[in-house]
Every structure is written in C-alpha cells, then in structure tokens.
Amino acid sequence: MIGEMAGTFLSSWPWMHLGSFKYALYGPMVAKAVEAVRAGRIIDSWWIHLFVLFVLRGFVHQLWFSCSNMLFFTRRRRVIKDGVDFKQIDNEWDWDNFLIMQALLATATISTLESLMEAPMVFLEWRGFIIALVIHVGFSEPFFYWxxxxxxxxxxFSLYHSLHHSSPVPQPYTAGFATPLEHLVQAVAMTVPVFxxxxxxxxxxxxxxxxxxxxDNLRCMGYGNVEVFDNELFECFPxxxxxxxxxxxxxxHHTEKNSNFCLFMPLFDAIGGTINPKSWELQREISSGKNDQVPDFVFLAHVVDLVSSMHVAFAFRSVSSKPWTTHFILLPLLPIAFTFMVLMWCLSKTFTVSFYYLRGRLHQIWAVPRxxxxxxxxxxxxxxNHQIxxxxxxxxxxxxxxxxLAALNKNEALNGGGLLFVHKHPDLRVRVVHGNTLxxxxxxxxxxxxxxxVFITGATSKLGRVIALxxxxxxxxxxxLTLSTDRFRKIKNEAPQEFQDYLVQVTKYQAAQNCQTWIxxxxxxxRQQQWAPSGTHFHQFVVPPIIRFRRDCTYGNLAAMRLPKDVQGLGTCxxxxxxxxxxxxxAGGIVHFLEGWTHHEVGAIDVEQxxxxxKAALKHGLTPA
Structure with a gap:
C-alpha cells in the first residue's frame, strides 16, 4: 500500500488541482527574500539569490520558446515540421511544476543549512567550475543516461515517462512536462556538481x-525543435x-523512443550502443535548410493594436492559445511591445506568425509589420502597399x-481590395484573394x-454595396446610410429594375430608430448606437469591432467560420x-484554394458568387461560427 501511494505521488503533482493558486507555494521563498531585503542583506542573502535564480529560470524557458517559434527566423531549420496544437498546449499548461518542486526543495535545504551558510559569499572561484564540470561528466551524465x-x-514507462512522450512536437516547455520522479532525477543530475x-x-x-x-539553456535548446548547429562545425571537429x-x-529519441538517451553528451549513447544511426544525417539535412516547405495557402494578417500584438504565437503561448482579451498582467510589458513595433517598422519585412495543416497541405499566416x-x-x-x-x-x-488579404490589408481606399496589385502584376501565378465574398x-x-x-452603415463600401444588392x-x-447621392445611385442602378425601390438612401441615424437589424x-x-431601438442586433464587418455599449441590444462578432475537423497543428486563436x-x-482564401479556382478575387464583390x-465553404467542412 505504501509503495502504491509513493508511486502515485511520484507520477503526478500534488498541487495539480490548485490551478493558479499553486504559485502560492512560492510564498515561503518570497517571504524570506522580502525579509532579507528589509534587513538590507540584498547581496549576501541566499534567499535573494534563490528568488532571482528562479525568475531567471522561468525567463530562460520563455526566451527559448519565443526564439524557437519565431518562424520568420527558424522555419527553415525546424526539425519536426508539425505545428503545436491546442491539445499539446493544454497538456503542457503546467510545464513549470518542476520549478515549484525545486523551489520547495531549495527552500527546505537552505532553511536546514542556514546556520552553515552564513559565511561570506564568494562570487567567483574558477576551481569550482572545473570541479563541477568533472563531476557533471563523471557522475551526472552517466547517472541520467542509465x-x-x-x-x-x-x-x-507507462507510469513515469509516457506523459513526457505524449507531446508530439518538442518545445522548450516540453522540457518541464514530466512526472515528479523524472524531475527529481534531473534535479540530482543538475545539483550534485554544484554541491x-x-x-x-x-x-x-x-x-x-x-x-x-x-x-536549463541546454535542456531548452535540445527541446527547441530548431537546429542551432551548422553541420560544418561537426565536419571540422568530428x-x-x-x-x-x-x-x-x-x-x-522523442519520436522513436529506443535510442539517444543521453543528457547532453552523445558520448554516453556511443558507450551504451544506443546512438540512432540516422542522427548525423538528420542533423546535416536539417541544418542545410533544404528541408523547408512551401505553403500552398498564405493568409496575410496584420496586428490590430499595440496591446493585442502580444497575442502573437511566439510571445506567450498561454495568451495566444485563447481568444484575445486584455490581460492586465501584460500591461507592464507594453514598452517591450512598443520596442518591437518600432523595430518592425524599421526592418519593414513580412514575417511568419504561425501555420497549420489542412488536408495535408501547409497553410501559413504571414503578417505585415503595420x-x-x-x-x-x-x-x-x-x-x-509596398509591404503587401x-x-x-x-x-x-x-x-x-x-x-x-486580412481586413485592413485589402482596404478599398488603400488598394481597391487588392486590385492595385493584380493590375500592376498581370502575370502573377499566385491568386490574390480578399475573401470578402465569403x-x-x-x-x-x-x-x-x-x-x-435592415439599416447599413458603411453602405457604399465594398461589403456594404454587395450586402445591399x-x-x-x-x-x-x-x-x-450615406451622404453621397452619386454613390447611392450608382449602387441602386446595379440592382435589377424590379428591386431598386427596396434600396433607400438615408443620411441620419435617426432614420433607423425603428429598425432592429443594423449591419x-x-x-x-x-452616442450613435443610442438611435437603435431596444432589442436591436448589430451585425458587423467593421475593424476594430464596435464597443458593446447597449445592454438591451445584442452584438454579433466579426464574420467568421469554423475550420474543418481535419485541421492539424493549429495552436493559436x-x-x-x-x-x-x-x-x-x-476562410474565403481557404475555400478559393480548396476549390482550385484560378481567378483573382479582388476589387468589387460579385453578388452572383x-x-x-x-455552398463551397459548407462542402469543404467549414461551418458558421
């Protein structure tokens, strides 16, 4: 019975049901650090250093995650090409449990040995580095290997290690996604050289x-899924x-499970006879960058505002994997977001945000730095327009x-819904699609x-026109609603003669005070919304969406569709x-691709289409959201 309880304890985290309250377990360490600060022992307190160390360790994992998932830098060196889906993200949500465990162990150790650790601290001792290296090679590496x-x-395997291998695409966070027993082993391998x-x-x-x-850096590097070494380095120094x-x-090791068991040094796989024979050839292939994939479909997006720019996939996975909402915890990071915004404006290059697979074909999301x-x-x-x-x-x-093209990238006043580019480059093989028909x-x-x-604002825009017709x-x-009689008459004349009387020009919001369907x-x-009667539903195609001001009315989201069930590797909202x-x-661009249509969908929307x-969207499994 005791053995079963111990086994269960070491295969799952005791605080797994606490949710975000698990971070309260850092309380003793933080309290000791605050006490040291108040006592003026900022430099010579192990509690201060312990707190700083664990903050830095979390930052290391975040930094490696961000760098590994900046596809505009790393896409040609990705080892496993698949995207990280929502299932893996949810499974790895509590990847940092091992940091809490090690913080508790460190807190207990320092509390026990505190009287012995009051001696003056040495900031640098080169012999210690040599001794730690020798112990790491002589003990930590073979210990971890076996x-x-x-x-x-x-x-x-099923009790202690299968959880770790359940992540199909290695990520820096995957390094922390393991059972308590595995992390105890890693903690021994990490701390013995220091002690x-x-x-x-x-x-x-x-x-x-x-x-x-x-x-931590070496662990994150190995799990980063991006090859960081050039093969020429290993050819020069075999x-x-x-x-x-x-x-x-x-x-x-992660995909085949029966080879490459080492911690950081393949030497021990060589000694144990467990080196995968494909190791060196795969490294050569990935590092060459020739294994890059060309997407069949690209959605050219743009950032909406400075705050939501932190919703990109390579920033915070816990944020980008959920629908965007303002997170107050991110507000202190606005200076960093602003710096990146300025850098993007200066570099002015389109970058890849994320990707997924549909029907086995690669679909990518690129972004314009605007x-x-x-x-x-x-x-x-x-x-x-130059960037687009x-x-x-x-x-x-x-x-x-x-x-x-995403919403503002095909703005009528900007480039005529993409018409500018098709006219300028008549020989384009790629089909340019504004997707507004869908x-x-x-x-x-x-x-x-x-x-x-119905009542329509923006009635003479590309979408307003075709919806009215x-x-x-x-x-x-x-x-x-339009002040331009000429524009209204032009649209009205496009309608069949027998239906023209159903189009009515209005110039004030008051005209719709009895209409409960606003587009x-x-x-x-x-103030303008106040003219809508109680019970009105606001359909909308405006970017950014309008503020949900009226409690007695309902608001639709921006037009959207749910992707087919066979989408793979999608991990961002x-x-x-x-x-x-x-x-x-x-979704309109996806349908265009799946149907194999060869025309450009730019300029004015064809009401007949x-x-x-x-029907084509529904046929391919896309459904209204």
Whole structure:
C-alpha cells in the first residue's frame, strides 16, 4: 500500500488541482527574500539569490520558446515540421511544476543549512567550475543516461515517462512536462556538481547561477525543435558531435523512443550502443535548410493594436492559445511591445506568425509589420502597399497558390481590395484573394429569414454595396446610410429594375430608430448606437469591432467560420475568435484554394458568387461560427 501511494505521488503533482493558486507555494521563498531585503542583506542573502535564480529560470524557458517559434527566423531549420496544437498546449499548461518542486526543495535545504551558510559569499572561484564540470561528466551524465534508459522499461514507462512522450512536437516547455520522479532525477543530475564543488571549498555564487542556468539553456535548446548547429562545425571537429547533443539528435529519441538517451553528451549513447544511426544525417539535412516547405495557402494578417500584438504565437503561448482579451498582467510589458513595433517598422519585412495543416497541405499566416492605426495615416499608404506587394511577390516566387488579404490589408481606399496589385502584376501565378465574398455570405446568412428591413452603415463600401444588392433581391428594404447621392445611385442602378425601390438612401441615424437589424460597416460611437431601438442586433464587418455599449441590444462578432475537423497543428486563436475559428476573409482564401479556382478575387464583390462561395465553404467542412 505504501509503495502504491509513493508511486502515485511520484507520477503526478500534488498541487495539480490548485490551478493558479499553486504559485502560492512560492510564498515561503518570497517571504524570506522580502525579509532579507528589509534587513538590507540584498547581496549576501541566499534567499535573494534563490528568488532571482528562479525568475531567471522561468525567463530562460520563455526566451527559448519565443526564439524557437519565431518562424520568420527558424522555419527553415525546424526539425519536426508539425505545428503545436491546442491539445499539446493544454497538456503542457503546467510545464513549470518542476520549478515549484525545486523551489520547495531549495527552500527546505537552505532553511536546514542556514546556520552553515552564513559565511561570506564568494562570487567567483574558477576551481569550482572545473570541479563541477568533472563531476557533471563523471557522475551526472552517466547517472541520467542509465536512469533515462530505466524509465523506458515497460513496467516504468507507462507510469513515469509516457506523459513526457505524449507531446508530439518538442518545445522548450516540453522540457518541464514530466512526472515528479523524472524531475527529481534531473534535479540530482543538475545539483550534485554544484554541491560537490561547494563541499570541496570551491563553491561560489557565480557557479550556482552559471551551472543551473546553463543546464536549463541546454535542456531548452535540445527541446527547441530548431537546429542551432551548422553541420560544418561537426565536419571540422568530428569529436564535438559526441560532446554536445543537438535538437535533431534529441528529436529521434522523442519520436522513436529506443535510442539517444543521453543528457547532453552523445558520448554516453556511443558507450551504451544506443546512438540512432540516422542522427548525423538528420542533423546535416536539417541544418542545410533544404528541408523547408512551401505553403500552398498564405493568409496575410496584420496586428490590430499595440496591446493585442502580444497575442502573437511566439510571445506567450498561454495568451495566444485563447481568444484575445486584455490581460492586465501584460500591461507592464507594453514598452517591450512598443520596442518591437518600432523595430518592425524599421526592418519593414513580412514575417511568419504561425501555420497549420489542412488536408495535408501547409497553410501559413504571414503578417505585415503595420498596426491598425497605421492604416489610417495618409502618409503611410504607399509604405503599407509596398509591404503587401512584397509579400505577394515573395509568395509568387516561392510557389504559393493562394494568398488571402486580412481586413485592413485589402482596404478599398488603400488598394481597391487588392486590385492595385493584380493590375500592376498581370502575370502573377499566385491568386490574390480578399475573401470578402465569403464575409458577405456569412453576414447574410446570419440575418433571420423573417427580417423585412435592415439599416447599413458603411453602405457604399465594398461589403456594404454587395450586402445591399443581395438583400434587395430578397425583397428586404435596405436603408443605406450615406451622404453621397452619386454613390447611392450608382449602387441602386446595379440592382435589377424590379428591386431598386427596396434600396433607400438615408443620411441620419435617426432614420433607423425603428429598425432592429443594423449591419455595421462603419464604426459606431456609443452616442450613435443610442438611435437603435431596444432589442436591436448589430451585425458587423467593421475593424476594430464596435464597443458593446447597449445592454438591451445584442452584438454579433466579426464574420467568421469554423475550420474543418481535419485541421492539424493549429495552436493559436485568431484575435478574439474561439479556437479553430478564423475570420471569414481567411476562410474565403481557404475555400478559393480548396476549390482550385484560378481567378483573382479582388476589387468589387460579385453578388452572383455569394451563394456559390457559401455552398463551397459548407462542402469543404467549414461551418458558421
């Protein structure tokens, strides 16, 4: 009975049901550190150093995660090409449990030995580094190697190690995703060299920091799924490949499970006869960058605002894997976000945000380094169009089949819904798609069948025009808010003669004070929303969405569709949308690609194509969100 209880304890975390309250377990360490600060012992307190060390360790994992997932830098050196999906993200959500465990162990150790640790601290002792290195090679490496092989025995694997191997794509956070017993083994391998040097009288603060942080960095590097070493280095120094492992070397253990067991040094796999024969060839292939994949479809996105820029996939996985909302804990990081914004403006290069697979074909999301407010600055128009044009030409060059433009990237005033680029480059092989046909279809299919009258703001825009033309054919009275009589008449003349009377020009919001169906294509202030009667539903295709000011009214989200169930590798939410849901213009590009259509979808929306695109979307498994 005792053995079973111990086994269960060491295979799962005792605080797994505490949620975010688990961080209260850092309380004793933080309290001791605060006490040391109040006593003025900032430099010579082990509690202060312990607190700083664990903050740095968390930062190391975050930094490696961000760097590994900056696809604009790393996409050609990715070892396992698959994306990290929501299931893996959720499984690894509490990856930092091992830091809590080690903090508790460190707190208990320092509390026990505190009287022995009051001697003056040595900040640097070079002999300690040499002793720690010798102990690491002589003890930690073989200890971890044999323990790791022990974990792979059938009787132990399912209980203690299968959890770790359940992550299909290694990530720096995967390094922490393991059972308590595994992390106890790792803690022994990590700390014995340090304690050994201290017991020999050669310990130092510098050794503690450097050894533990180097240990974490090497772990994160191996799990980073991005090859960091050039093959030429190993060709010049062949023995080096036995002294330091690589991400590609570790990936073979993660996928095949029966080889490459070492901690950091493949030398011990060589001694134990467990080196995977594909190790060196795979490293050569990945490091060459020739294993890069060309996406079939690209969605060219843009950042909405400075705060939501931290929703990108390579920033915080816990944020990007959920629908965007303002997180107050991120507000102190605004200076960092601002710095990155300025850097992107200076570099002005399109970058890859994330990717996923649909029907076995690679779909990528690229982003233009421009923020929402930038699109409304008159002097920025040419620069933004230049960036979009470069992205289209790059897609054309590498063989992308369809590129779809996000909301502001196909703004009518900016480039005529993409028409500018098609006219400028008539020989494009890549199909340019604004996706607004499906956006219109989604909005139109949201309107209830018993509606007899609607009110449209932004009525003469690309979407407002086609929605009005479609609804008038259904004998629905459409009040089009516009001050331009010429624009209204032009749209009205496009409608069949027998339906033109259903289009009505209005110039004030007061005209819709009895209409409960508003279609918003131009931003509404709270004061303008007051003209809507109680019970009104606001459909909208305006970016950014309007503020949900009226409690007695309902608000629709931006037009969106749920991706088919066979999507793989999707691990980020698209702005405020749910998991697996994308904006309709994004979905419109996907449908364009899946249907194999060879025309560009730019400029004005063809009202005759709305039902065609809608049926095609449903046929391919996309559903209204």
């Amino acid at each position: 323990a790791h092989r022990w974990f792979h025995k059938p009787s132990l 050994g040097a201290i017991l020999m009288g050669c310990g130092s603060i510098g050794l503690v920091y450097s050894h533990i942080l180097l240990f 023995l080096l490949r036995y002294l330091i492992y690589t991400p590609s070397y570790y990936s073979l 923020y929402g407010f930038h699109y409304f600055l008159p002097y920025a128009k040419d620069g933004i 044009e470069l992205a289209i030409l790059r897609a054309n060059k590498i063989g992308v089949k369809v590129i779809s 956006t219109a279809a989604v909005i139109l299919n949201e309107i209830q069948s018993n509606v007899k009258e 479609y609804l008038c054919r259904k004998k629905i009275r459409v009040m089009m 918003v294509g131009k931003w509404l202030s709270p 698209e702005y405020t949308l749910e998991r697996g849901v994308v904006h309709a213009c994004h 709305i039902d065609v695109v809608w």
